[in-house]
Amino acid sequence: MSELLDALLADLKAEGDQLWSVVSGLDEEAWATPTPAPGWDISTQIGHLLWTDEVAAVAATDKEAWDALVLQAIADPEGFVDAGALEVGRMKPAALLARWGAAREGLGVALRAIPEGQKLPWFGPPMSPASMATARYMETWAHALDVYDTLGIEPQITDRIKHVAHLGVRTRNFAFSVHELEAPAEEFRIELTAPSGELWTWGPEDAAQRVTGSAYDFCLLVTQRRHRDDTDLVAVGEDAERWLGIAQAFAGPPGPGREPAGSGEGSA
Incomplete structure (x- = not known):
């Protein structure tokens, strides 16, 4: 297994662990706190991360299931991802955490199992395991910031x-x-x-x-x-x-971004 992928997955785990340590201590009411992304509470943010981890693992391991997901995405290209986050985000916090933990572990196993030089399909161009791990790190980091902003927590800023x-x-x-x-x-x-x-x-x-x-x-x-x-x-x-x-490091249509400080927040 490549040293690059191992390092990326280690950093992804560390970032996820940091977020986990924050949300696992919240009561059920706090999970329903709205975040800077309109319509998304903390549960939705975590739901989005776990849903995407699960989908990435499917892309790496199950062509038939992946093809079915692609057909769903084609039917609703603008709302497919958000719909997944909102659906999963309605779970009870304990169940949500358990499923997210399993999704995080499952993604690492799936990416490590991909043969050297092979790519996995995605909603855009196919991605190498290292590229997928990088994308998952970016999303985990960004959505964690939404949670930290919501809770008034100063994030730990590292060279990751x-x-x-x-x-x-x-x-x-x-x-x-x-x-x-x-x-x-x-x-x-x-x-x-x-x-x-x-x-x-x-x-x-x-x-x-x-x-x-x-x-x-x-x-x-x-x-x-x-x-x-x-x-x-x-x-x-x-x-x-x-x-x-x-500038936009995430896939999909142009994001509206955030308003300048003091004038309200935009969508995530």
Whole structure:
């Protein structure tokens, strides 16, 4: 098994464990607390994570069941994922936690069992096990932030967020495409300061279009958990500035993002 996948799954587990330690201590009333995503309470947030973990495991292990899910998604492309989260989120907290625990473990087993070089189908392009683990990390991290924001908890910020930053950089052209914009032909230079103080970089040093700033703020932006105006990110170049206004590391149609601080919250 690749060292990369092992490391990704270890980080995914650590992020999930952190969220688990918070929600497992909540009473039933707290699970019904609305989060910054309109219509989603804490139960829905956890329901979404467990539902997607289960679906990813199905994609990796059961072609017939996966094909049936794809047909459901085609029938309701805009609401399919949310419907799954809302349905599962109606479970009692204890049952929800038990099922999420099983889903987390099952996903790791399924991804490790995929033969080297083989990809699993997904709602977009097929994904390698490492890419799926990275995507699951990004979603776990982002939805955990919604829960922490709801409960007024300061999240533990670690260098594990490099997975989110890397995905945010890699999805630059996707962000342009979902907004029906032509992606820039040239590469950008991205320089982000990690929570540890390390400098993370992507792209050629002499690129004209550049983005610099905090890696944490960049991750908040590409997961649309903060408005561009509430980050310390600096863009040089018109294309780089445009990208920061539409950046989106998650699949699906354009997200509405969040409103600037003090003016209300947008959808997740």
